[in-house]
Amino acid sequence: MANKPATESIDPATTKMLLEARRAGLETAWDRFNKQQPQCGFGLLGICCRNCNMGPCRIDPFGEGPDKGVCGATADIIVARNLLRMIAAGAAAHADHARDAVIVFKEASEGRARSYQIRDEAKLRALAAEYNISSWGEGGGAADLANALLSDFGRQQGSVMLTHRAPEKRQRIWEKLGIIPRGIDREIVECMHRTNMGVDNDPLHILLQGLRTSIADGWGASMIATEVQDILFGTPSPKRSEANLGVLREDEVNIIVHGHEPILSEMIVEAASDPEMIRLAEKLGAKGINVAGICCTGNEVLMRHGIPVAGNFLQQELAVITGAVEAMVVDVQCVMPSLGSLAACYHTKFISTSPKAEFPGALRMEFSEERAAEMAREIVRTAVENYRNRDKSRVIIPREKSECMVGFSVEAILNALGGSPQPLIDAVVNGSIKGIAAVVGCNNPKVQHDSGHINLVRELIRNNVLVVTTGCNAIACAKAGLLRPEAAAEAGDGLRGVCESLGVPPVLHMGSCVDISRILVVAAAIANRLGVDISDLPVAGAAPEWMSEKAVSIGAYVVASGVYTVLGTVPPVLGSPVVTRILTKDLGDAVGATFAVEPDPFKAARLIIEHIESRRKGLGLKV
Numbered sequence: 001m002a003n004k005p006a007t008e009s010i011d012p013a014t015t016k017m018l019l020e021a022r023r024a025g026l027e028t029a030w031d032r033f034n035k036q037q038p039q040c041g042f043g044l045l046g047i048c049c050r051n052c053n054m055g056p057c058r059i060d061p062f063g064e065g066p067d068k069g070v071c072g073a074t075a076d077i078i079v080a081r082n083l084l085r086m087i088a089a090g091a092a093a094h095a096d097h098a099r100d101a102v103i104v105f106k107e108a109s110e111g112r113a114r115s116y117q118i119r120d121e122a123k124l125r126a127l128a129a130e131y132n133i134s135s136w137g138e139g140g141g142a143a144d145l146a147n148a149l150l151s152d153f154g155r156q157q158g159s160v161m162l163t164h165r166a167p168e169k170r171q172r173i174w175e176k177l178g179i180i181p182r183g184i185d186r187e188i189v190e191c192m193h194r195t196n197m198g199v200d201n202d203p204l205h206i207l208l209q210g211l212r213t214s215i216a217d218g219w220g221a222s223m224i225a226t227e228v229q230d231i232l233f234g235t236p237s238p239k240r241s242e243a244n245l246g247v248l249r250e251d252e253v254n255i256i257v258h259g260h261e262p263i264l265s266e267m268i269v270e271a272a273s274d275p276e277m278i279r280l281a282e283k284l285g286a287k288g289i290n291v292a293g294i295c296c297t298g299n300e301v302l303m304r305h306g307i308p309v310a311g312n313f314l315q316q317e318l319a320v321i322t323g324a325v326e327a328m329v330v331d332v333q334c335v336m337p338s339l340g341s342l343a344a345c346y347h348t349k350f351i352s353t354s355p356k357a358e359f360p361g362a363l364r365m366e367f368s369e370e371r372a373a374e375m376a377r378e379i380v381r382t383a384v385e386n387y388r389n390r391d392k393s394r395v396i397i398p399r400e401k402s403e404c405m406v407g408f409s410v411e412a413i414l415n416a417l418g419g420s421p422q423p424l425i426d427a428v429v430n431g432s433i434k435g436i437a438a439v440v441g442c443n444n445p446k447v448q449h450d451s452g453h454i455n456l457v458r459e460l461i462r463n464n465v466l467v468v469t470t471g472c473n474a475i476a477c478a479k480a481g482l483l484r485p486e487a488a489a490e491a492g493d494g495l496r497g498v499c500e501s502l503g504v505p506p507v508l509h510m511g512s513c514v515d516i517s518r519i520l521v522v523a524a525a526i527a528n529r530l531g532v533d534i535s536d537l538p539v540a541g542a543a544p545e546w547m548s549e550k551a552v553s554i555g556a557y558v559v560a561s562g563v564y565t566v567l568g569t570v571p572p573v574l575g576s577p578v579v580t581r582i583l584t585k586d587l588g589d590a591v592g593a594t595f596a597v598e599p600d601p602f603k604a605a606r607l608i609i610e611h612i613e614s615r616r617k618g619l620g621l622k623v
């Protein structure tokens with residue numbers, strides 16, 4: 001039996017649409033989650049293995065049945081290998097995203113992808129300098145940089161270039177542990193090799209490769225994606241927008257862009273403002289064309305153009321159930337395969353665009369960078385023409401939406417601070433700001449939707465912890481009104497004073513999931529300014545509702561960077577006491593940071609505050 005929607009989400013727009021879904025007999029992720037109960041205990045503990053065809057094997061967690069797989073692998077080996085594969089998969093997703101962005105950048109700089117231009121020349125030149133590219137003549141510069149960036153993926157020896165952005169002390173820690181990544185793809189491939197039957201069978205050795213691969217993600221793939229997207233589409237700056245399903249419009253053509261990459265969605269935003277398209281929409285009875293986002297594609301266009309965001313991960317199906325969406329346009333990652341059959345219950349065109357990602361029931365309109373603007377217009381036209389098929393009697397758009405201020409790139413934060421991180425550092429030193437927490441990550445029906453995010457963030461800002469956010473946490477905060485400067489009223493006195501004097505919210509939207517790399521850059525800048533390592537800073541990370549393998553890679557590189565990280569859902573590692581001990585304790589000695597798991601957001605906030613206070617003490621700051 002279905003639960004009551006109010007127990008499934010704290011977001012009123014979501015609970016209303018869940019009620020509507022059930023009234024209409026439509027299944028959502030929450031219903032499928034309920035049908036999965038009880039979930040497999042072996043899987044939850046991470047002690048099943050399918051890495052060869054002597055298996056599948058599983059270890060008896062109670063010590064009464066088998067304690068080894070057919071090959072002799074113990075629970076410790078199996079759990080460590082499974083975790084390494086999760087990290088590899090997550091890093092691969094970010095790596096492929098970054099590669100696609102670099103390829104578009106390369107094509108644009110060589111004159112083949114004419115729809116794209118360089119929007120941030122200063123960033124282009126600064127990045128080129130980091131890659132030691134000095135030639136800036138005819139045809140040089142940008143194309144040379146694109147080739148240098150591509151070489152970071154397949155490099156076999158040496159190190160991923162942007163790891164040099166980490167503080168000197170951090171780089172020495174990685175060097176000592178032998179976990180400086182050589183090439184992004186190389187590390188991912190090595191994970192898959194090592195987890196083959198009969199290769200790497202020492203849990204610590206396996207997990208160190210996990211850290212190395214995750215560093216290749218955070219300080220490599222994700223950082224490259226962020227840099228290149230800023231170069232191509234502009235570095236975000238603060239702007240106002242709106243969030244939640246209420247951004248959909250009853251009298252306009254609604255196009256949702258969903259997934260992760262801004263390469264197509266940027267073009268869709270442009271095509272949707274084309275007067276010819278707007279005239280066509282008006283001819284068909286609509287008042288205009290409304291583009292809205294979901295998940296990280298949503299974050300990308302939100303922070304660069306102020307395009308409203310319709311919701312986070314668990315709201316993607318609910319957007320279709322409003323009956324008001326003419327097209328749900330998706331690229332890659334976090335797109336539920338259920339969308340095809342759900343869209344078929346409405347007039348919604350579910351349009352898949354990536355050559356890598358096919359979905360049942362999708363209308364395929366494959367994207368290519370050479371035809372980007374043309375494709376975007378075809379997609380927008382398809383959506384507009386579909387407006388006439390909308391059944392107005394089935395349209396239910398929840399009224400809920402909230403204002404938000406978004407777009408705090410590193411440059412925008414520095415700008416708000418007057419050009420230097422010093423005022424922020426001073427506020428931390430004098431205690432107005434106790435510390436900084438990066439709260440990020442997904443939704444997961446294991447957690448009441450958005451409650452992990454919002455309760456944790458509220459508790460942190462109340463205790464003068466400045467929150468920086470990305471991904472679906474950022475969208476949850478936007479919906480809850482926490483991304484408005486007025487939300488400073490909910491912060492403790494110190495943080496409130498700082499926010500009011502700068503005119504910024506107590507929760508800073510820093511972008512999509514790959515933009516966690518922006519947070520690393522800020523942490524490195526503060527550490528360098530103070531002459532300490534990142535692990536010495538009063539900072540912490542949290543992913544209260546994480547679900548994706550990408551989040552596992554992110555968590556690993558955040559910890560590998562020296563940031564204590566609290567997870568709200570339990571990773572599948574508890575079947576191995578050794579792996580659990582390494583992650584929650586031994587990593588502290590190795591990299592100066594550990595993982596903790598705490599599903600209760602109030603207790604998680606307490607853990608983070610205690611950690612921040614211990615780091616303040618370590619730096620000799622007032623607690």
Ligand code: SF4
Pocket residue numbers: 049050051052053054055056057068069070071072073078196197198
């Ligand atoms: S690798 Fe070992 S534990 Fe895994 S399925 Fe094969 S025999 Fe079983």
Ligand code: SF4
Pocket residue numbers: 295296312313333334440441442443470471472473513547548550551
């Ligand atoms: S935060 Fe998680 S669910 Fe949301 S877009 Fe990113 S990976 Fe997907």
